[in-house]
Amino acid sequence: MTETAMATKDKLGEIWHEINREEEQSDEKVAEELTEKSLEHKTIQTARYLTLQLKRSLSTTSTAVQELPETIQGKLSNAKSYAEDMYKSFCEASTYQDLSSNLLEQAREHLANVQEALNSLTDYVLSTWPVTMVLPEFDLEGIHFEDPEIYDMNGDLPEKHKPYHGYVPFQQN
Numbered sequence: 001m002t003e004t005a006m007a008t009k010d011k012l013g014e015i016w017h018e019i020n021r022e023e024e025q026s027d028e029k030v031a032e033e034l035t036e037k038s039l040e041h042k043t044i045q046t047a048r049y050l051t052l053q054l055k056r057s058l059s060t061t062s063t064a065v066q067e068l069p070e071t072i073q074g075k076l077s078n079a080k081s082y083a084e085d086m087y088k089s090f091c092e093a094s095t096y097q098d099l100s101s102n103l104l105e106q107a108r109e110h111l112a113n114v115q116e117a118l119n120s121l122t123d124y125v126l127s128t129w130p131v132t133m134v135l136p137e138f139d140l141e142g143i144h145f146e147d148p149e150i151y152d153m154n155g156d157l158p159e160k161h162k163p164y165h166g167y168v169p170f171q172q173n
Contacts, residue, residue: 044093051087054114058083061121072124075117082110
């Protein structure tokens with residue numbers, strides 16, 4: 001081949017290499033953007049799901065327990081409306097830009113109020129109701145608290161798991 005043909009071949013090879021490198025960088029950038037958007041979408045979906053679960057739980061709690069003092073009922077009612085507001089906000093959001101810092105700060109305050117309402121409910125229930133009304137009756141005699149996987153085939157504890165109540169002499173190595 002002539003020198004100009006070799007030079008042209010080399011130049012085309014360089015251009016082809018440059019085009020491929022630019023495409024790879026473009027593909028990496030697109031993949032990175034997709035990953036960021038996917039993570040962003042998943043984060044917003046998770047927040048939406050959690051606030052929906054909170055909303056449902058508070059709806060069930062506030063309607064199921066009508067014998068509570070008005071202060072606790074009021075706190076639960078407010079907590080329920082806070083959860084509904086948070087859920088609505090996360091349903092309307094599709095990107096992080098849709099979630100303003102004011103909205104996120106408001107959500108933090110709402111969650112603190114929800115936590116306070118649930119703490120008040122828990123304190124009231126535990127201080128006024130007998131434990132047997134809160135927890136079902138259990139037959140503690142039938143429960144074995146040891147780890148069942150440490151027993152051998154005969155149902156006995158292996159020596160290394162048996163409690164030792166004797167003297168262990170100091171051994172030098």
